Structure formats: C-alpha cells, structure tokens
Amino acid sequence: MAALSEARRLVVKIGSALLVDKQTGAFRGDWLHSIAEDIARIKARGTDVILVSSGSIALGRGILKLPPVALPLEQSQAAAAVGQIRLAREWEDALAPHGVVTGQVLVTLEDSADRRRYLNQRATMETLLGFGVVPIVNENDTIATDEIRYGDNDRLAAQVAVTVGADQLILLSDVDGFYSANPAQDPTAHRYEVIDEITPGIEAMAGDAGSGLSKGGMKTKLLAAxxxxxxxxxxxxxxxxxxxxxSALETGANATWFTSRLDPHAARKRWIASMKPCGAVIVDDGAAKALGEGRSLLPVGVTSAVGEFGRGDPVALLDARGVTLGHGLTRYTSDEARLITGRHSWEMEEALGYPGRAVLIHRDDMAL
Incomplete structure (x- = not known):
C-alpha cells in the first residue's frame, strides 16, 4: 500500500462541497487554512504538490445570489467567471503565509485531447513546479461546454496526475473510501483498504453522486483510478x-488505496515508445552522447529533420549513421525544426521570427 509520506509528486483533488457549505453557501475558511498547513508541511519535505480545486461555480452562485438548482449554461459560466477570482484569491491568501506561491491553471478537455496543447500544458506545469509553485488547477467553466469539458474534477485530477507524472493522487471525498455498497443505505457494506485491480465486480459496486454541489460519484472515482x-x-x-x-490520512485515517505496479516515469516512456513516428530528426555525435546521459535535445545538436510533423507529434531520433536512438515528442513543427537546425538558443528568435522554446525535444518527452 502506498504511503503519503513517500510521495515525490502529489496531486490533491478538492471538491466543491469541501470548500463551500452546502446549506449556507459560505466559504469554509477554517478548513481551507487547515489543509494549507498540510500542503506547506508536505512541500517542506521536498514533495511537489498540485491542487485540482473545484468551487468556482459554487462560490459564484452565492455571490450572484443564484438559486440552488441546476443552472442554465450561460448562468453557470457567469458564476464560474465570478467565483474563479474568489477561489484563486482564497487559495493564495491561505498558502502565502506559509511562504508558498500559487499559480492558476485553467484547462478544458481539448487541452488533453490535442497533443500540442497537452505538451504546452505539461511544460507550463513543469516550469511552475520547478519554481516551487503550487498550481491550482480547475476546469475552465467560463468557456467549457458539454462537448469540451471533463464534467467532473475526479477525471480532471487523474488526467493532471498523468500529465505531470505524479506518483500519488488523493481524492478528498465525502466518504472515507470505496465501499461494497452505499454505507448510508446498507449497514453491511464494507470498506476496501486496498484495491490492486479494478474488476467488473468492483465496478458494479459503484454508485452515483450524492451531493448537490459535487458532480462526481464512485463511478467517476473508479474511472479516475x-x-x-x-x-x-x-x-x-x-x-x-x-x-x-x-495529516489525517498520513496518521491512519480510513481510506481506500488503488495501487499501481508501474512507475509513472516508466509508464510515460512506454507510451511514447509505442507511438508511430511521423518523421525523424538526425542528431550529431555530441547530441547523441548528451541524449545517452539523460539530457534534452537542443536544436544546435540536430543536423536535419526528415518528413512532415507538427508540434507534439512523435518523431524518431536517429544518429549520424541512421541508427534509431529512440522516439520523442517534438516541440516544433518540421518546418520550424529545419529553420533552427544547428542553431544556438540565442539564434532561434532570428531564425523563427518569434521567441521559441529552448529545446526541440525535452528529456521527459523522450524514450530512448
């Protein structure tokens, strides 16, 4: 079973019902400040923390004095626009006294479905984490429609965990784990401590959302798992x-852990290696050696680009003799790659006509 104290990169999902009182619509400031203390303590031991926080619509609903019923799309989007400012400010105010800097990241489903946008999102999150920032991630409800939305933050949190290569994801819920049946309705229901495999039998036990503020239920949590x-x-x-x-989870509070036999870094490398290349880049001997040492591929080490590919597409990495070194996801199109081939970082803006990223293929987007 995983232990929270062992996490190197942690994603925590926080639902609306935890932040906003269902009955009064008031913000739960005491709860927010308590989890802010938890987050600061976890960060202090070297763990990266990403928060996936609901609450913008629930907060905006209260500010705009909208009724506690299902809202039309345009009212929901307006509530999100108003509430998101308040939500971001509350997180900033709660974490700042602990010396923790926050950043806001708003996403839609398209940001994961489109490989180019996915890589841009990943690069931004990695940069924020590199600066020690805690990203506060939420769905961009002000523009998302049913066709381009995740629909619940359990699913979003799982995708964020995949995007940033997290080794642990915590879903803070209104129940203390996964049960064989709804414990509020069935007194014989038992909680699972650990689930190593999500079988059809496990899936059949899942129910739907029970909160008026949250959209997720056990079905969405299993999909997230x-x-x-x-x-x-x-x-x-x-x-x-x-x-x-x-802190309660670390000291033995009830929970259900879904285990994984894979390492997140290895799983990502396997995914990249399985893709069919759209083209290839040929590297010189110095770049080939640098790649073998775990470094990113810089344009200065590229001698040519073969084929037609877009940003985010998989390409083969070939040495000067045509031997395949591995695969990677490129941050430039084939046309752009040809313009910056062999150039140093300070020459790229002149070649492209606009500022570019320092690397052609980042080491995290590469499988050798």
Whole structure:
C-alpha cells in the first residue's frame, strides 16, 4: 500500500462541497487554512504538490445570489467567471503565509485531447513546479461546454496526475473510501483498504453522486483510478471534510488505496515508445552522447529533420549513421525544426521570427 509520506509528486483533488457549505453557501475558511498547513508541511519535505480545486461555480452562485438548482449554461459560466477570482484569491491568501506561491491553471478537455496543447500544458506545469509553485488547477467553466469539458474534477485530477507524472493522487471525498455498497443505505457494506485491480465486480459496486454541489460519484472515482494507475500513479479516496485531511490520512485515517505496479516515469516512456513516428530528426555525435546521459535535445545538436510533423507529434531520433536512438515528442513543427537546425538558443528568435522554446525535444518527452 502506498504511503503519503513517500510521495515525490502529489496531486490533491478538492471538491466543491469541501470548500463551500452546502446549506449556507459560505466559504469554509477554517478548513481551507487547515489543509494549507498540510500542503506547506508536505512541500517542506521536498514533495511537489498540485491542487485540482473545484468551487468556482459554487462560490459564484452565492455571490450572484443564484438559486440552488441546476443552472442554465450561460448562468453557470457567469458564476464560474465570478467565483474563479474568489477561489484563486482564497487559495493564495491561505498558502502565502506559509511562504508558498500559487499559480492558476485553467484547462478544458481539448487541452488533453490535442497533443500540442497537452505538451504546452505539461511544460507550463513543469516550469511552475520547478519554481516551487503550487498550481491550482480547475476546469475552465467560463468557456467549457458539454462537448469540451471533463464534467467532473475526479477525471480532471487523474488526467493532471498523468500529465505531470505524479506518483500519488488523493481524492478528498465525502466518504472515507470505496465501499461494497452505499454505507448510508446498507449497514453491511464494507470498506476496501486496498484495491490492486479494478474488476467488473468492483465496478458494479459503484454508485452515483450524492451531493448537490459535487458532480462526481464512485463511478467517476473508479474511472479516475483506472486512468491514474495505468500511468503508474497510486490513488486514494479518503474523507476530506475533517480539518487537516492530509495529516489525517498520513496518521491512519480510513481510506481506500488503488495501487499501481508501474512507475509513472516508466509508464510515460512506454507510451511514447509505442507511438508511430511521423518523421525523424538526425542528431550529431555530441547530441547523441548528451541524449545517452539523460539530457534534452537542443536544436544546435540536430543536423536535419526528415518528413512532415507538427508540434507534439512523435518523431524518431536517429544518429549520424541512421541508427534509431529512440522516439520523442517534438516541440516544433518540421518546418520550424529545419529553420533552427544547428542553431544556438540565442539564434532561434532570428531564425523563427518569434521567441521559441529552448529545446526541440525535452528529456521527459523522450524514450530512448
């Protein structure tokens, strides 16, 4: 079973019902400050933390005095626009006293479906984490429609965990784990401590959402677990409404852990290696040696680009003799790659006509 204290990169999903009181619509400031203390303590031991936080629509609903019923799309988007500002400010105010800097990242389903946007999102998140920032991620409800939305933040949290290569995902819920039946309705229901495989029998036990504020239920949590564990990320469902919920989980609070036998880094490399290349880049001997040492591919080490490919497409990496070194996801199109071949970083803007990224293929987007 995974232990929270062992996490190197942690994603925590926080639902609307934890942040906003269902009855009054008031913000739960005491709870927010307690989890902020948890986050600061976890970061202090060297763990990267990413928060996937709901709450913008619930907060905006209260500010705009909208009724507690299903809202038309345009009212939901307006509530999100108003609430998102408040949500970001509350997180910033809660974490700043602990010396933690926050950043806001708003996404839609298209940001994961489109490989170019996916890589841009990944690069931004990696840069934020490199600066020690805690990204606050939420779906961009002000523009998302049913066709381009995740629909619930359990699914979003799992995708974020995959995107950033997290090794643990915590879903803070209104229940303390996954049960064989709804414990509120069936007194014989038992909680699973650990689930190593999500079988059809496990799936049949899942129910739907029970909160008026949240959209997720056990079905969406199981889907999240499938996504996360397939990418090497363990996932836990635990009671989130208590003060200091992450500390409680560390000290033995009830939870269900979904385990993964894979390492997230290895799982990503396997995914990249399985892709069919759209083209190839040929590198010189110096770049080939650098790649073998785990470095990123810089344009200065590229001698030519073969074929036609777009940003985010998989390409083969070939040495000067045509031997395949591996595959990678390129951050430039084939036309752009040809313009910057052999150039140093300070020459790229002149060649492209606009500022570009320093690397052609980042080491995290490469499988050798």
């Amino acid at each position: 499938k996504t996360a564990t397939a990418a090497g990320c363990a996932m836990a469902i635990t009671e989130g409404s208590v003060l200091h919920p992450l």
